Structures are given as C-alpha cells and as structure tokens.
C-alpha cells in the first residue's frame with residue numbers, strides 16, 4: 394500500500410480539520426475485565442457514548458503497548474503488540490472496524506523518542522559497547538571526573554544521563570531512567586520506527602499522536618545547554634520540574650528533526666491515497682515562529698503540531714485574545730490551527746480556571762477556528778483529585794488528572810464491576826454527584842453543555858470552517874469574536890469574570906442568542922448592548938453584514 398506519487402495536500406474540510414478529537418486516557422476510561430484498569434474493550438463498549446451521546450469525531454487513545462508501566466505506558470517494550478493489560482490485537486482490530494463503521498477516526502500514540510529499558514533493542518544495546526544495537530541509543534563516555542557527559546536535564550528532573558556500570562558509559566534518557574532515548578541519527582532506527590508506523594497504518598489507524606515530537610534529534614556533539622537566567626516554571630506544568638533553568642537549544646528542537654518529519658509525512662501520504670491519515674505532534678510551547686516550522690516549509694511535515702498555548706495563557710480576556718491572535722497571525726497560508734485545554738500531563742481544566750469558568754472554557758474550545766482536542770472527563774467538569782501518597786503511580790503528581798471516569802454514582806462509579814477489588818487510582822471524591830449518568834439526566838449539566846456545543850458545532854459551518862475575527866466589545870472583561878462564512882456571521886462573547894457585564898457593538902443588534910453556557914436563553918436581541926451574566930458565554934447568530 395505504499396505506492397508514493399505526488400504528496401497529498403490537505404484540502405479544506407478534512408476530518409482532522411472539521412472534527413473534534415477526544416483524548417482517552419485508556420487506563421481510566423472503562424474497565425471491562427475487573428482488574429481495575431481501563432482497556433480497549435471498554436472503548437468499544439462506550440462507542441455509543443462517544444459517537445452518539447457526546448458526538449465527537451475522532452479518538453486519541455493513549456499507549457496500549459507492552460510496557461513495564463513505569464511511565465504509564467510511555468515506556469514501551471514492544472511497539473507492535475498490545476499489552477494483555479489492555480487487550481490483544483484482535484480487540485484492537487475490532488475497535489478500528491467498529492469505529493470506522495460509525496465514521497469515527499482513531500489516532501494512536503506513537504512514541505519515537507525513547508523505548509523502555511526492557512525493550513529487546515535496549516537489552517541488546519546495553520550488553521556490550523560493540524553490540525550491533527549499541528548505536529540505536531545515545532551513549533557517551535563520562536567526563537574525566539566521572540560525571541555525566543553534559544548538563545542536559547531530564548523532563549522528569551535531574552540529569553538526563555544514567556550510568557551503565559557494566560559497559561562503562563552513560564546513556565541518555567530525556568525522561569525517566571527507564572526510558573532510554575533512541576538515536577534517530579542511526580539509519581536502522583529510522584527504518585525500524587517507520588516499520589512501526591507501517592504496521593499500525595496497515596491495520597487501519599487514521600492518525601498518530603507523536604510523543605515529544607520536538608525531541609527526537611539532538612546535537613550530535615552533545616554540547617551543554619546554556620543557562621536560562623529568566624526561566625520561570627509554569628505552575629500548571631507538572632512534567633518539567635527544572636526545565637526552565639536551561640535554554641534547551643541542544644537537547645530539543647534540533648533542526649535535523651524536520652527531515653525526519655518530511656519523510657514521515659511522505660509515508661503517511663502514501664497510505665493517505667487509500668484514506669486520509671494524519672500526524673498530530675506533541676510540541677512544547679515555544680515562540681510561534683519556531684512552532685510553525687513543524688508544519689513544514691511546504692506544509693509537508695506534521696498536519697497539526699499540538700497548540701498548548703491556551704493552557705499556559707492567563708485566564709483573562711485580553712490574554713486569551715492575544716494568544717489566539719498571535720496564532721492566527723503566525724499561521725502560514727494553508728496551515729490549520731488547533732486548541733487544547735487539558736491533557737494527562739497538566740492540572741485539570743476545572744481546577745485551573747474554576748468550575749464556573751470551565752463552562753466558558755468549553756464554549757471557547759468548541760467555537761475557536763481550529764481542531765479542538767477534548768480531554769476525557771472535562772465534559773463532566775471533573776477536577777483534580779487528591780491522591781494519597783501510598784496510592785500514587787506518578788512521581789510528578791500527574792495522577793490527579795488521570796482518575797477513572799465516573800460513569801455512575803454506584804460502586805466503583807460504574808468504571809469497573811462492583812466485584813473489582815480495587816481501581817488502579819482512586820475515584821475523584823465527588824463522583825456520586827459528578828458522573829455521566831447523573832449529568833445525562835440533568836438538562837443544564839456540564840455534559841449537557843458539551844453535547845449542545847458539539848452538536849451545534851457539527852451543524853454550523855461557520856464554526857467548523859469559518860473565518861475568525863476578534864471584536865472590540867468595549868470591555869476588558871469579555872473576549873468577543875466573530876466566526877463567519879459567506880452566508881453566516883456568529884458572535885461569541887465570553888465573560889471571563891464573576892461579575893455581570895454588558896458588551897457593546899452593532900454587530901449583534903437584530904441577532905438571536907443561539908446558546909448560553911447556562912443553557913437557559915435563546916432570545917432575540919434588539920439593541921446594541923449584549924448583557925452577560927457572571928461567568929457566562931453566549932453564541933449569537935448575527936444578521937450578516
């Protein structure tokens with residue numbers, strides 16, 4: 394199936410442009426075999442919820458590969474198999490088949506930067522300095538005083554180098570020491586990892602989410618990173634404890650990685666001749682000019698580099714407007730925007746912005762121009778959960794945003810059978826009130842708001858493919874913008890504060906409120922002022938101008 398012709402250039406309206414991606418943290422979505430850990434069968438069982446009740450278009454499923462689970466599956470021991478913890482290949486194939494029958498797309502995690510130290514490649518590589526697999530990883534001699542080869546730091550904190558006493562060298566691990574970095578400068582590594590892509594694309598996956606896409610190439614001379622005197626850690630970034638102390642110019646974002654992504658894109662495009670395939674890359678927040686490079690100079694690299702900008706933007710109208718405006722200005726012609734408000738590495742949205750603003754955030758995410766990625770559980774307004782130290786899995790505190798999805802108020806919140814001895818992580822303490830069954834029955838619940846926003850977005854071309862324009866509403870409290878096609882003009886007005894406010898402008902006089910985040914008003918507007926209650930967001934169908 395790899396008969397490469399001309400590269401497939403995306404036209405407007407591809408599924409990954411108009412659709413909404415739902416991020417499933419597999420361990421915590423739905424357990425079907427009573428071991429307390431979510432599994433692939435659980436996703437199959439909940440396709441009605443995802444496709445019909447909620448109405449999302451694509452699922453990104455976190456890693457399900459054989460793994461010692463030192464980094465919850467991001468430490469992979471075999472890239473082309475399914476860990477029995479999550480199911481088997483037949484279940485995976487069934488998932489793909491059932492999703493495609495419903496028109497849902499599947500994006501899987503692809504982790505090119507590192508393997509588990511239990512991967513057979515690394516077991517061989519560490520056997521001796523002259524093992525043929527040695528060059529598949531990044532090894533270096535100690536400094537004369539025995540210390541690590543350079544000052545690079547791990548994403549998890551501390552040095553990125555681990556000493557291997559048996560062979561007398563250090564190996565590089567940009568994350569936990571159990572996750573040695575692959576050396577993409579070795580041609581066999583690239584071939585083997587491209588074979589991994591071929592394996593899953595051949596089984597029908599529609600896309601890959603590329604883990605730490607900005608990290609796969611490093612400075613070949615392993616030079617020290619310069620210090621970063623201004624570095625200030627982000628309070629929401631749980632994953633990079635001492636990241637900001639250095640300017641990561643030699644261990645991240647190396648220009649040579651773009652060549653790899655061009656080749657990867659050609660491979661995806663070859664499969665795309667049968668059905669569109671895509672790559673969405675995890676790329677850290679960086680200046681927009683650097684970020685857009687991941688689309689490729691000819692839009693021939695990643696379809697979408699994840700945009701985490703809003704996660705780190707202060708939750709005020711001027712700051713959000715500025716962040717979106719900067720992205721809109723930076724995007725090259727033909728490149729498509731995307732937005733993310735939460736994931737398994739960050740504090741939960743409702744904990745960052747508060748429960749009232751979480752509803753405004755839902756409207757923002759689903760009305761901006763670009764592909765939204767929605768983190769599982771945010772549709773219920775779920776908050777970070779306190780995890781007692783004895784039950785923690787992750788040394789960085791990320792468990793708080795990874796707790797099992799509460800389906801009901803019953804035993805184990807319906808996540809697992811009542812007879813299951815224990816769940817892998819405790820439930821959020823408010824699960825009896827905050828769960829899918831309860832919120833389905835409540836006409837103005839957070840789930841009801843997400844359902845309404847998703848169905849409205851699906852039915853409204855101005856939201857899916859329309860243009861974006863910021864509007865001056867005459868107040869700093871509100872973020873106001875228009876989404877337009879040639880036949881429709883929508884105004885979105887978001888009150889980012891807990892005080893009522895009126896926004897002014899002629900844009901909406903004669904229009905009609907289509908949706909309030911409170912789900913209780915749809916009146917016509919007669920004047921130039923638009924009154925918003927505290928923490929309210931509105932979509933107004935304005936007369937076209």
Ligand code: NOJ
Pocket residue numbers: 464467468504568604605675737738
């Ligand atoms: C990013 C993933 O999102 C995170 O969970 C993981 O720990 C690292 N990459 C390493 O794979």
Ligand code: CA
Pocket residue numbers: 423424425426427428429430431432478
């Ligand atoms: Ca299970």
